[in-house]
Amino acid sequence: MDRYLCDVLVTMDGPAGAVPAPIAGGAVDVGDDGRIVWCGPAADAPGPAPDTAVHRTGILMPSLINAHCHTPMVLLRGAGEGLPVDRWLHEVMWPRESKLTGGDVRAGMRLGAAELLANGITTSVEMYFSGQAMAEGATDAGLRCLVTPGVIEDPDFTLTGPWPEQLDEMVALRNRWATSDLIEVGMAAHAAYSVSAPCLTAIAERVAGTGMPVHIHLAEQQWEDAAVRERTGGLAAPEYLESLGLLDGDVIAAHGVWLTPDDIDVLARNDTAVVHCPCSNAKHASGVAPVTEMQAAGLRLAIGTDGPASHHRLDLFEEMRTAIRTARIRSGDAQTFGPAEALRMTTAGAAEVIGQGDELGRLAPGCWADMMALSASEPALHPVLEAEDDPLSRIVWSGSPDAVSAVWVAGRKVVDHGRVLTLDVDEAVAEAETRARRLAGARP
Incomplete structure (x- = not known):
């Protein structure tokens, strides 16, 4: 002992x-x-x-829990600086990500995991591609991880195969890692606007009764609402997801910046959890999430860094402070949303969001x-x-x-005075540099 x-x-x-x-x-x-x-x-x-x-x-x-991240995107850190999210995705991220290999994802996950651990984060909720490579990279570092491989149906994104095959692989991945103490596997759909109704319905059917969490971006950008309403005959994204049965499961919805009071009511009656990513939302001028309104409605809330390509740092201390500042700016009240609330959203509250509160x-x-x-x-x-x-x-x-x-x-020490004990960090940096240059089309 x-x-x-x-x-x-x-x-x-x-x-x-x-x-x-x-x-x-x-x-x-x-x-x-x-x-x-x-x-x-x-x-x-x-x-x-x-x-x-x-x-x-x-x-x-x-230690802290990062409730929404795309850690292997350390390989894309800094790319597309200054672009709004829609252009950033279509012009920079997805073209590079279409070149990704499993080795790239594992290398990015290893380097990002070292950064997470050094920053006091021992659990991360990951939405990315090549779930096996993510799980391997996390376990290499000794990082606890909820792996949720993401489905995107967009002509600008060509990395993954047909969505039924992707869902089959998610189930197989869960079975493969079932005995791991570090890895849990869920399913992910990129967003209501970028994934078809048949796929979203199939995800809802696949996870029913299994306890597999579902991870999705929701109401991150103002334009998303119009895009979803156009394809659904007027339904807002939360109501649309509810109509497909997706919100019947354990859903982790990232961002929630542009949620209306009606949207929040939909999420509350379905016990849908929301992850606040204040630094990424500020960097991309996405807006400020209605955190206090979601609290008042009884939603389970957590904080995430988002990916290191959309917000460069994997630093939940910075996220907590930014969450408090933006909530107080939004409310005009210096007593709104205090440090204890923010700290809970990166510890006990975050554990409840991912179904591991015990x-x-x-x-x-x-x-x-x-x-x-x-x-x-x-x-x-x-x-x-x-x-x-x-x-x-x-x-x-x-x-x-x-x-x-x-x-x-x-109980295993993984960081001692800033030094990560589980990986050769210099080696991880060197490998990530080489792979990042290839993805960017730069010379070796």
């Missing part, structure tokens, strides 16, 4: 969506199976077994010991005045990947 003693313990283990107060002087015991055995004030900890290894940290908390996102007995430590010596986290200190606010407003001193996945 391993015991972790810390100056401040942040468990995120509150009832019914509540965020509990941090514990000064905490302890977490982790068993040999990688799960938490005990968690609480160090003064109340049970007597350690004779073989217990003791570790000391500053702030100890759940195992991830919290430090509590029975949960996986997916944890990160923030350094007590990080300058940005000081000074600390005990009478005024709010550790949750300090983590969100002042925290960054620079503060991450250690990261564990199922």
Whole structure:
């Protein structure tokens, strides 16, 4: 067994969506199976077994969950700068992605996984192509991953085969990884405007009763509503997806920027989860998602980085701050949407969104010991005045990947003082550079 003693313990283990107060002087015991055995004030900890290894940290908390990403797009980072999303996809992304091989996807996933882990993120929800390569790249790095290979039906996108074959492969992929503790497999449709009704209906039928999550982009751009209404005889995207039965399953809808009150009602009655991607939405001038309105409707919410091609960084600290700022700009109220809410959307709340609330996102007995430590010596986290200190606010407003001193996945240390322990990062960078140049048509 391993015991972790810390100056401040942040468990995120509150009832019914509540965020509990941090514990000064905490302890977490982790068993040999990688799960938490005990968690609480160090003064109340049970007597350690004779073989217990003791570790000391500053702030100890759940590691973060990135609820929407396209991590292999690190190979396309920076391409199409300044373009709106529709032109960015059709003119830059899809032409390059049509050249992708499984080796490219695995290489991109390996490099991106190293970045995620170093930034305190141990679980990522991935929508991309070549699900097998994504799963292999994630496990190479020791990253926990919900892999959802995406279907796109667009004449500008020529990488994948007919959608029935893609759905068959998603089911086969799920069976292939069924015994993995790190990999879960779902299905993904790119968006209501880019995937046909027969395909969306087939996805709904395939996942019924299986527990497979469905991942989809929804209401990211203002023009999407008109595009969907034109092809559906006037239905908005949420109502259209509901009519096809897609929202009957466990749906993770990314973005939700242009959702109307009626749209939010549709999602609420179907218990559809929404992932907020504030930095990507700001970079592409997509708009600001109605987060507080979705909260008020009782939607399950999480935060994601989106892909590193649409927003360059895989940094959930930055996303949390941006989510708060944009919500307050939208509302005109400086008390709207606080740090604790944002932190929950990257930990316990995100785990609930992906259907793993009993195992991830919290430090509590029975949960996986997916944890990160923030350094007590990080300058940005000081000074600390005990009478005024709010550790949750300090983590969100002042925290960054620079503060991450250690990261564990199922009790296994994967990052130590900024160094990823599971991969040769220099080798991963070199391979990604070579593959990125080929995709861009650049000289070696």
